[in-house]
Amino acid sequence: MKKYKAFSKVNVFLKISGKRGNYHEIVSRFMRVNDLFDELSFVSKEKVGTNSNEFGIIGDFACKTEENTIYKAYKALKSATNSEALEKLMQTHAVMVEKNIPAFAGLGGGSSDAATYLKMCNEVLHLGLSLNELAAIGLQVGADVPFFIYGYASANVSGIGEVVEAYDEELLDFEVFTPDVKIATPKVYSAYRENFYEPIDGFATQKLKETPSKEILQSMSAKEANDLFAPALQEYKELKEHYRQGYFFSGSGSSFFKVKEKEA
Ligand SMILES: C[C@@](CO)(OP(=O)(O)O)[C@H](O)COP(=O)(O)OP(=O)(O)OC[C@H]1O[C@@H](n2ccc(N)nc2=O)[C@H](O)[C@@H]1O
Ligand SMILES: Nc1ncnc2c1ncn2[C@@H]1O[C@H](COP(=O)(O)OP(=O)(O)O)[C@@H](O)[C@H]1O
Numbered sequence: 001m002k003k004y005k006a007f008s009k010v011n012v013f014l015k016i017s018g019k020r021g022n023y024h025e026i027v028s029r030f031m032r033v034n035d036l037f038d039e040l041s042f043v044s045k046e047k048v049g050t051n052s053n054e055f056g057i058i059g060d061f062a063c064k065t066e067e068n069t070i071y072k073a074y075k076a077l078k079s080a081t082n083s084e085a086l087e088k089l090m091q092t093h094a095v096m097v098e099k100n101i102p103a104f105a106g107l108g109g110g111s112s113d114a115a116t117y118l119k120m121c122n123e124v125l126h127l128g129l130s131l132n133e134l135a136a137i138g139l140q141v142g143a144d145v146p147f148f149i150y151g152y153a154s155a156n157v158s159g160i161g162e163v164v165e166a167y168d169e170e171l172l173d174f175e176v177f178t179p180d181v182k183i184a185t186p187k188v189y190s191a192y193r194e195n196f197y198e199p200i201d202g203f204a205t206q207k208l209k210e211t212p213s214k215e216i217l218q219s220m221s222a223k224e225a226n227d228l229f230a231p232a233l234q235e236y237k238e239l240k241e242h243y244r245q246g247y248f249f250s251g252s253g254s255s256f257f258k259v260k261e262k263e264a
Contacts, residue, residue: 001096006038006116008107009147010174010250010257012213013225015200016192023143023160024189027205029167029213030108030147031154033174033257038109039098040070040116042124048094056094062103069114069141070095076140077118080133085125104182106251108144115148135162144251156209169212173260179242181254183232188252191231200227217259222248229253 012029019025043058050056057068065071078086095117101109115138122129129137131150138145143161152166200208208216216225222243223229229249233239239254247256 001041001043003039003041003098004116004120006040006101006109006112006148008033008036008101008105008109008112008176009144010107010176010248010255011226012248013208013216013220014228014251015205015208016197016227017158017199017205019193020160024193025160026158027200027208028157029154029208029216030144030152030157030164031172031174031213032152033107033176034153034171035173036101036107036176038101038113038116040113040120041096042089042093042120043096044093046092048096050094053091055090057097058094059097060099061097069110069145070097070117072141073114073117073138073145074121076137077121080137081127081129083125083127086121086127089121089125102178102255104184105178105255106183106249106253107176107178107255108148108251111138111142111144112148114138114141115145118145118149135164154213167209170214172213172217174257175260176250176255176257177242177247178255179239181236181239181242183236183253185252187235188228188232191235192228195234196227196231198227214259217248222256226250 009030014028017025017027101107118134135146135149138149139162146162146164150164153171154167154169156165226249232253247258
C-alpha cells in the first residue's frame with residue numbers, strides 16, 4: 001500500500017499585517033522540515049478487521065474522528081465534488097496514519113495531514129482537481145492547509161494562509177524541540193490583538209519576503225521574527241522556562257527551532 005508523507009513546517013518569520021474579521025492577515029515564510037513527517041495510507045477495512053461503514057482513521061490521536069482534520073478534509077472534498085467514488089472509497093477503506101508530528105506544536109501537523117489526504121484522494125480517485133482547487137477546499141479546514149497542498153519546500157505565505165508563493169532558496173536543516181505546553185492558536189491570536197497589535201507596513205513586508213531564511217535567522221531575534229511569540233509568552237508563562245537562547249518560535253507554538261550546526 002502506497003504511503004504518502006505529510007511533512008511538518010516551521011515559520012521562519014511570522015508578521016501580522018492586518019485583521020480580517022476574527023482572523024489575522026499574516027506575512028510569513030513557511031519552510032518544510034524534511035525529517036519530521038507523518039505517513040498516511042489507505043488500508044482496506046477488511047484487512048484490518050473492521051466492518052463498519054463509518055469513516056475510519058487508524059492512528060494515535062487525542063481528538064475524536066469528527067474533530068480530526070482528515071475527517072474535515074473528507075467532508076469539504078465531498079461537498080465540493082459530490083463524488084460517489086469518494087464515499088465508496090471511505091466505506092471500504094480507512095486512513096492509516098503513522099503520527100510523528102507532535103500536536104499543538106505550531107508545526108502544522110493537522111493541516112499537513114488534511115492536505116495530504118486531499119492529494120491522496122485526488123490521485124487515487126482521478127478527481128482531476130488542480131492544486132488551486134485543492135488549496136481552496138483545504139482552506140476550509142485550516143489556514144495552514146494551502147501551503148501543504150502546493151508542497152513547496154519554502155514559500156512566502158500571506159492573506160490568512162491562502163496566498164502561497166514559492167520562494168527559491170536552499171532548504172535548511174532544522175533542530176526542533178516541542179515543550180509539553182498545549183497552546184491554543186485562537187488564544188494566542190486574541191492576546192496579540194488585545195495587547196500587541198502593531199501591523200507590519202508594506203515596505204518592511206517586501207523586504208522580508210525577499211530575504212533568504214538563513215539571513216533572517218542570523219539577523220533577527222525570536223521576538224522580532226514572530227509576532228505571536230510575545231503573546232504566547234504572556235498567555236503561557238511556563239513557556240519561558242523552556243526557551244533556549246538562539247532558538248526561534250514556530251507559528252503559535254509551542255515548538256522552538258534553529259538551524260542545525262554543521263558537523264565538523
Ligand atoms: C499560527 C499558524 C502559523 O502558521 O499556524 P500554527 O501555529 O497553528 O501551526 C496559522 O496562522 C494558524 O493556522 P491554523 O492552526 O491552521 O488555524 P485555523 O485552524 O484556520 O484557525 C484557528 C483560529 O486561529 C485564529 N487565526 C488563524 C489564522 C489566522 N491567519 N488568523 C487567526 O486569527 C482564528 O481565531 C481561528 O479561528
Ligand atoms: N490530523 C490531526 N493531527 C494532529 N492534530 C489534530 C489532527 N486533527 C485534529 N487535530 C487537533 O488539532 C489540534 C492541534 O493541531 P496541530 O495541527 O497538531 O497543531 P498546530 O496547529 O499547533 O500545528 C489539537 O486539538 C488536535 O487534537
